[in-house]
Structures are given as C-alpha cells and as structure tokens.
Amino acid sequence: MIGAGAIGLGTAWHLAQQGHDVSLYDPRLNQSVDREGSAKDLSGTSASLGVLMGYVFRRRSGRGWRLRRRSMELWPQWIEMLQAHQPDLKLHPGLLQIARDEQAAERMESLAAQRVDLGLQMVNNADLATVWPTASHGGLHSRHDGRIDPLLLQQALRKALAEQNAELNATAVVHLERNDNHWRVHHTDGNSSIHDCVVLCTALNSDVLLEPLGQVRPMTPVLGQALSLRLTTGPTTWSNWPSVLVNQGFNLIPTAPGRLLLGATVEPGDRASEDPLTLMRNLNERAPEWLCSATVVGNWSGLRARPMDRPAPLLEELEPGLILASGHYRNGVLLTPGTAEWVTTAVEQA
Numbered sequence: 001m002i003g004a005g006a007i008g009l010g011t012a013w014h015l016a017q018q019g020h021d022v023s024l025y026d027p028r029l030n031q032s033v034d035r036e037g038s039a040k041d042l043s044g045t046s047a048s049l050g051v052l053m054g055y056v057f058r059r060r061s062g063r064g065w066r067l068r069r070r071s072m073e074l075w076p077q078w079i080e081m082l083q084a085h086q087p088d089l090k091l092h093p094g095l096l097q098i099a100r101d102e103q104a105a106e107r108m109e110s111l112a113a114q115r116v117d118l119g120l121q122m123v124n125n126a127d128l129a130t131v132w133p134t135a136s137h138g139g140l141h142s143r144h145d146g147r148i149d150p151l152l153l154q155q156a157l158r159k160a161l162a163e164q165n166a167e168l169n170a171t172a173v174v175h176l177e178r179n180d181n182h183w184r185v186h187h188t189d190g191n192s193s194i195h196d197c198v199v200l201c202t203a204l205n206s207d208v209l210l211e212p213l214g215q216v217r218p219m220t221p222v223l224g225q226a227l228s229l230r231l232t233t234g235p236t237t238w239s240n241w242p243s244v245l246v247n248q249g250f251n252l253i254p255t256a257p258g259r260l261l262l263g264a265t266v267e268p269g270d271r272a273s274e275d276p277l278t279l280m281r282n283l284n285e286r287a288p289e290w291l292c293s294a295t296v297v298g299n300w301s302g303l304r305a306r307p308m309d310r311p312a313p314l315l316e317e318l319e320p321g322l323i324l325a326s327g328h329y330r331n332g333v334l335l336t337p338g339t340a341e342w343v344t345t346a347v348e349q350a
C-alpha cells in the first residue's frame with residue numbers, strides 16, 4: 001500500500017482485517033495527524049471537513065451511486081470498530097441542504113420521494129426559520145448523511161493498523177519495478193522490498209509512479225479551503241442545527257457553542273489567495289449577519305486530486321498486481337469504506 005491518507009489507511013486496515021499481510025508506505029507516517037500551523041503542507045484528508053454526502057447524491061444509478069451507498073452502509077460498522085482505538089471518533093448524523101431556487105427544490109422533492117427509506121425528507125421554510133431564515137425554497141434533510149472528523153479517523157486507523165501488525169513505513173516510494181510475478185518497491189532511503197500486489201493511494205502524486213510504467217492517469221489539483229470561525233453574535237447553541245448545513249456548495253459545520261467550520265471548493269489550481277476567504281465568509285452575499293461578523297480563528301487549505309478526462313475516483317487494476325485507488329477529488333473521506341472493499345476484492349482476484 002502506498003499512501004496513508006484516508007484511502008490508503010482505510011484500505012490497509014480492511015485488507016489486514018481480511019487476513020492479508022500489509023505494508024504501508026508514506027513519509028507522513030512519522031508525523032502526528034493534526035493541523036497545527038496553517039502553513040503546514042496538509043494531505044487532502046487532513047485538510048478535509050469529513051462531510052459524508054452519500055444519500056443526497058443526485059444520480060440514481062452507476063458506479064458513483066453504488067460506491068456512495070455502500071460506503072454509507074459501511075460507515076456505522078467502521079465507526080463502531082474504530083471507536084475501540086479512538087473513542088472520540090463519531091458519526092455525526094444529519095445533513096441539511098438549502099434549496100437555492102425552485103428548480104433545485106423540485107429536484108430535492110423528487111429525490112426525497114424516492115429515498116424515504118434512506119432517510120431523506122423535504123423541509124419547508126417555516127421549519128427552517130430557526131436555522132436558516134433566508135431560505136425561501138425549503139431544503140432537503142438527510143438523516144444518515146453527516147460528518148466524521150478526518151483527523152480522528154486517521155488517528156484511529158493508524159492505531160488499528162498498528163494492532164493488526166501491519167508494517168508502517170515512514171518513507172516515500174520513488175519507483176516501482178515489475179519483477180516476474182512480483183513488484184519491487186524502491187524507497188527514498190535507497191532500500192527496496194518485494195510485494196505480490198501494489199495498491200497506489202497517492203492522490204495527486206500517482207502519476208509520478210505510474211508514468212515510468214507507461215500508465216498515464218493525469219490529475220489536476222483543485223484547491224479547497226476551510227475556516228474555523230468564532231461567532232460574536234447569532235446562535236449561541238446549535239440545538240436545532242444538523243451536523244452539516246449545505247448552502248450553495250458551502251458547508252457549515254457547528255463544532256462547539258459559538259464555533260463552526262466553513263468550507264467550500266473555491267477555485268481551480270493549487271494556490272490559496274486572500275479572496276476566497278471573503279467569498280466564503282459572505283457565502284456569495286447570502287450569508288446571515290452573524291456569519292459575516294464572525295471572527296476567523298483558523299484557516300487552512302489543501303488540494304483535491306481531480307482525474308482529467310475520467311470520472312472520479314480512479315479504481316482500476318492497471319496491470320496484474322498493480323491497483324490504483326486514487327483521484328477521489330471531493331469525496332475521498334466519504335468513499336473510503338467502499339473503496340477499501342473494492343480494492344480488497346481486486347487484490348483477492350489478482
């Protein structure tokens with residue numbers, strides 16, 4: 001396994017649980033999982049907000065929907081098992097999407113009607129009054145979608161892997177070499193190791209390892225930013241709030257009384273500028289006053305790996321024993337359990 005973000009850690013853990021011998025490589029494994037110092041180069045997973053938008057996915061068929069549905073089915077079991085390693089890890093349920101206009105409301109109504117059994121329900125303006133008074137077209141509430149803390153998740157998975165006797169190597173992989181029916185994995189420290197199967201979970205860095213093998217899967221970085229806010233006015237408790245409120249692609253996540261996180265996909269490319277902070281705080285000028293006047297107590301950014309010319313994520317066996325599980329773009333945390341299951345099946349069939 002190469003790469004120890006949510007995808008690599010989750011997949012390694014699932015493989016180890018199924019009895020496979022797992023070695024995991026990532027130079028970040030000797031760093032603690034935190035966001036101390038906003039200048040720190042964060043992995044996609046550490047930058048993420050951990051929002052699970054599974055059942056509100058608009059498509060009704062295809063791989064994307066199947067992966068989401070399966071991941072959402074698996075998350076409660078995963079959390080229950082991982083709590084043994086990190087008791088603070090929780091699935092915070094409840095996600096509310098505010099309808100932007102009449103068309104969006106109609107789409108939401110049709111989805112809610114089809115997914116009553118999956119916990120979707122329309123909410124009218126009157127019911128939203130205490131939470132988001134500017135809502136004028138209602139919203140869609142999803143009982144089982146929600147959020148997990150991606151830092152606690154990584155801490156739990158690292159501990160779970162250590163207990164499974166998986167080999168955790170804090171080193172980068174620089175080169176892959178086919179060696180008869182095996183793979184020779186070359187590390188930065190000059191050593192190498194032999195494995196039956198290699199699983200690449202290296203997000204944006206995947207192409208560096210794939211290109212010399214004649215496999216090209218280009219990805220483009222898409223910046224994501226998050227703000228940690230302290231309110232000076234407005235709601236003091238979040239008693240009527242869901243775990244995640246989504247408005248115009250912005251996620252609002254209450255974390256403590258008077259505190260919340262705000263995040264969005266803000267711009268293509270890989271550089272954070274000052275502007276997005278203003279944009280995010282004003283929510284395209286539809287933000288309530290208490291949000292505009294909140295104090296920013298922290299902010300960070302990270303890169304999402306978006307596959308070029310192919311749908312995200314990239315789940316493929318590229319050659320016998322060479323598996324790619326990468327390019328999860330905006331939903332890598334959400335899709336971790338479904339990805340882990342897919343890779344395990346691929347490994348067992350390889």
Ligand SMILES: Cc1cc2nc3c(=O)[nH]c(=O)nc-3n(C[C@H](O)[C@H](O)[C@H](O)COP(=O)(O)OP(=O)(O)OC[C@H]3O[C@@H](n4cnc5c(N)ncnc54)[C@H](O)[C@@H]3O)c2cc1C
Pocket residue numbers: 002003004005006007008025026027028043044045046047048049050051052171172173174201202203204205206209223224225226263301302303304305325326327328329330331332333334335
């Ligand atoms: C601001 C922001 C908010 C987001 N919010 C959400 C959200 O709410 N919900 C959601 O589901 N997703 C969200 N995402 C997307 C999500 O973070 C990613 O899809 C997910 O983290 C991808 O996980 P990963 O394990 O593939 O990649 P990463 O977490 O980036 O991990 C890749 C790892 O590979 C390692 N690596 C790279 N090259 C090598 C090498 N040569 N050798 C060894 N190791 C290597 C890196 O060190 C890194 O640790 C967000 C992303 C951002 C930036």
